[in-house]
Amino acid sequence: xxxxxxxxxxxxxxxxxxxxxxxxxxxxxxxxxxxxxxxxxxxxxxxxxxxxxxxxxxxxxxxxxxxxxxxxxxxxxxxxxxxxxxxxxxxxxxxxxxxxxxxxxxxxxxxxxxxxxxxxxxxxxxxxxxxxxxxxxxxxxxxxxxxxxxxxxxxxxxxxxxxxxxxxxxxxxxxxxxxxxxxxxxxxxxxxxxxxxxxxxxxxxxxxxxxxxxxxxxxxxxxxxxxxxxxxxxxxxxxxxxxxxxxxxxxxxxxxxxxxxxxxxxxxxxxxxxxxxxxxxxxxxxxxxxxxxxxxxxxxxxxxxxxxxxxxxxxxxxxxxxxxxxxxxxxxxxxxxxxxxxxxxxxxxxxxxxxxxxxxxxxxxxxxxxxxxxxxxxxxxxxxxxxxxxxxxxxxxxxxxxxxxxxxxxxxxxxxxxxxxxxxxxxxxxxxxxxxxxxxxxxxxxxxxxxxxxxxxxxxxxxxxxxxxxxxxxxxxxxxxxxxxxxxxxxxxxxxxxxxxxxxxxxxxxxxxxxxxxxxxxxxxxxxxxxxxxxxxxxxxxxxxxxxxxxxxxxxxxxxxxxxxxxxxxxxxxxxxxxxxxxxxxxxxxxxxxxxxxxxxxxxxxxxxxxxxxxxxxxxxxxxxxxxxxxxxxx
Numbered sequence: 007x008x009x010x011x012x013x014x015x016x017x018x019x020x021x022x023x024x025x026x027x028x029x030x031x032x033x034x035x036x037x038x039x040x041x042x043x044x045x046x047x048x049x050x051x052x053x054x055x056x057x058x059x060x061x062x063x064x065x066x067x068x069x070x071x072x073x074x075x076x077x078x079x080x081x082x083x084x085x086x087x088x089x090x091x092x093x094x095x096x097x098x099x100x101x102x103x104x105x106x107x108x109x110x111x112x113x114x115x116x117x118x119x120x121x122x123x124x125x126x127x128x129x130x131x132x133x134x135x136x137x138x139x140x141x142x143x144x145x146x147x148x149x150x151x152x153x154x155x156x157x158x159x160x161x162x163x164x165x166x167x168x169x170x171x172x173x174x175x176x177x178x179x180x181x182x183x184x185x186x187x188x189x190x191x192x193x194x195x196x197x198x199x200x201x202x203x204x205x206x207x208x209x210x211x212x213x214x215x216x217x218x219x220x221x222x223x224x225x226x227x228x229x230x231x232x233x234x235x236x237x238x239x240x241x242x243x244x245x246x247x248x249x250x251x252x253x254x255x256x257x258x259x260x261x262x263x264x265x266x267x268x269x270x271x272x273x274x275x276x277x278x279x280x281x282x283x284x285x286x287x288x289x290x291x292x293x294x295x296x297x298x299x300x301x302x303x304x305x306x307x308x309x310x311x312x313x314x315x316x317x318x319x320x321x322x323x324x325x326x327x328x329x330x331x332x333x334x335x336x337x338x339x340x341x342x343x344x345x346x347x348x349x350x351x352x353x354x355x356x357x358x359x360x361x362x363x364x365x366x367x368x369x370x371x372x373x374x375x376x377x378x379x380x381x382x383x384x385x386x387x388x389x390x391x392x393x394x395x396x397x398x399x400x401x402x403x404x405x406x407x408x409x410x411x412x413x414x415x416x417x418x419x420x421x422x423x424x425x426x427x428x429x430x431x432x433x434x435x436x437x438x439x440x441x442x443x444x445x446x447x448x449x450x451x452x453x454x455x456x457x458x459x460x461x462x463x464x465x466x467x468x469x470x471x472x473x474x475x476x477x478x479x480x481x482x483x484x485x486x487x488x489x490x491x492x493x494x495x496x497x498x499x500x501x502x503x504x505x506x507x508x509x510x511x512x513x514x515x516x517x518x519x520x521x522x523x524x525x526x527x528x529x530x531x532x533x534x535x536x537x538x539x540x541x542x543x544x545x546x547x548x549x550x551x552x553x554x555x556x557x558x559x560x561x562x563x564x565x566x567x568x569x570x571x572x573x574x575x576x577x578x579x580x581x582x583x584x585x586x587x588x589x590x591x592x593x594x595x596x597x598x599x600x601x602x603x604x605x606x607x608x609x610x611x612x613x614x615x616x617x618x619x620x621x622x623x624x625x626x627x628x629x630x631x632x633x634x635x636x637x638x639x640x641x
Contacts, residue, residue, distance in 0.1 A: 012035045013037075014061060017061055040105055055094065056089075057087045059140040063182060065165055070277060071161070072086050072159060080157065165185065195213050204379075229268050236258055245301040247304075255391050263385075284631070303396065314544055323403075324403075336433060337429060423513055439569070441582075450502070470505035473500070477495055477497070486594065537603055539597060545608045549589075549614065552614040559618065
């Protein structure tokens with residue numbers, strides 16, 4: 007239970023008390039600021055508290071947005087302010103300061119002479135005096151001034167006001183009656199930016215499913231779990247290898263995506279955000295998609311078609327696309343901040359063209375569709391699964407994702423080389439964390455840090471690219487049971503360390519983490535495919551899945567502002583260069599011994615998955631985990 011303190015004299019017939027109780031608040035009244043401070047001090051320290059002016063007129067959802075969103079320590083709309091336990095001390099200090107200011111003003115009024123009062127009376131007769139600012143608003147301003155941020159949610163057409171007189175109250179009540187609170191709440195449950203398929207084929211009805219879930223007490227985490235289970239059943243249906251199984255798999259995959267949209271809409275509709283929900287939402291999409299790839303590969307194998315290489319290739323390509331997105335966004339987040347601070351950040355012709363294209367309605371949807379976001383991608387996978395074969399599904403995925411990757415990466419490279427921006431140390435550190443360098447590359451970086459500082463701007467990326475291309479090419483063309491793949495992997499250790507030996511603040515340094523991902527995953531894929539050992543490709547699929555989970559986990563920790571996973575974890579699982587060296591060495595030693603190579607890959611995958619999952623679960627269920635909710639739709 008939370009406590010809401012109504013300040014000021016009661017307003018007869020006001021529904022405010024009932025609105026607050028419907029939002030889960032225990033309502034108490036305080037005639038003045040001193041009484042409000044006493045009630046605040048007596049409320050349990052672990053409770054959320056709210057100050058609400060008794061004259062408040064507005065929509066229930068406006069109060070809900072201000073008073074019940076768990077993501078913000080303090081939030082306010084006109085006439086209402088809330089503070090969670092971590093902001094309670096700031097609220098009490100602000101309320102004390104406001105109360106003391108009021109007491110000083112009264113004392114000064116009492117010390118005025120009759121002449122002063124007469125002069126003020128004359129001025130009042132000629133000037134309309136503004137009504138007193140609501141206590142909640144004054145306290146919110148005081149909290150802001152002392153450095154504790156108060157979030158003020160966007161209300162749009164919703165009303166939140168504190169009318170000064172009966173006439174203003176009638177006008178505010180008329181404004182409330184003119185806007186359908188529930189319709190606004192349903193609309194705001196849908197993400198502002200979504201793909202074409204999601205916007206026009208899913209959200210028109212999934213929002214009502216979200217409301218249905220909310221009214222029955224279901225939580226977003228339960229819906230997220232249901233989406234995962236549905237996708238896993240779809241993967242099992244695909245693994246049967248029958249046409250009926252494929253049709254059922256396609257239908258279930260689409261329904262899983264409906265639930266995937268519903269869980270976020272339910273979270274926004276009911277403001278049920280949580281750290282556990284952030285973790286589930288951040289990881290289950292990838293788990294569902296990659297499990298479905300595995301199901302298609304198993305189904306194809308039942309029909310005599312081996313498509314494990316295609317399945318692994320699709321997973322590698324999709325994961326590398328995401329790393330490009332994440333790295334570019336992290337590198338440029340600070341460039342936007344620099345622009346706001348007045349530093350030299352110049353627009354680019356590419357950005358100008360993008361803005362012009364966005365000004366034409368239909369081009370916005372075309373540009374969102376050609377990058378094959380999750381809605382379009384899952385729809386394509388589901389339809390092709392039902393009517394074609396797994397091989398055709400993977401061919402379409404590889405072609406579509408490759409085109410989308412080229413389109414988005416080319417545009418970002420053009421923006422980067424033509425844009426003058428100042429990046430901060432935070433951006434460089436985020437890229438270094440995304441690079442996932444282990445102890446070997448870290449040792450090389452420490453040795454070469456001084457000469458690396460003299461490298462020209464684009465050279466770190468070019469060095470990383472050369473080392474990654476060399477290790478993949480050697481794995482593809484040299485005998486895998488010979489020494490050359492291992493030699494190339496040792497060279498990759500050196501180039502990887504040199505690439506990160508200086509801060510990644512260059513224009514193209516955001517490409518370094520994607521190059522590392524492509525080199526590591528590509529080496530695993532090529533070695534497993536060329537070994538021609540039964541079970542090597544499925545084992546490599548599991549290893550890439552385990553490592554990719556670690557990389558996604560890193561991304562969402564950085565997005566939440568808590569930094570990368572602890573260094574001991576990165577050292578334990580070897581870093582990207584260490585894992586690449588280990589796998590090439592295993593291939594050189596074990597590939598001629600048949601089943602030993604896939605067994606070694608399976609053991610390595612299980613070990614990485616165990617360590618990464620244990621640390622990830624520990625972090626995301628801890629009190630220090632951020633409530634990150636992705637409002638954009640990843641490609």
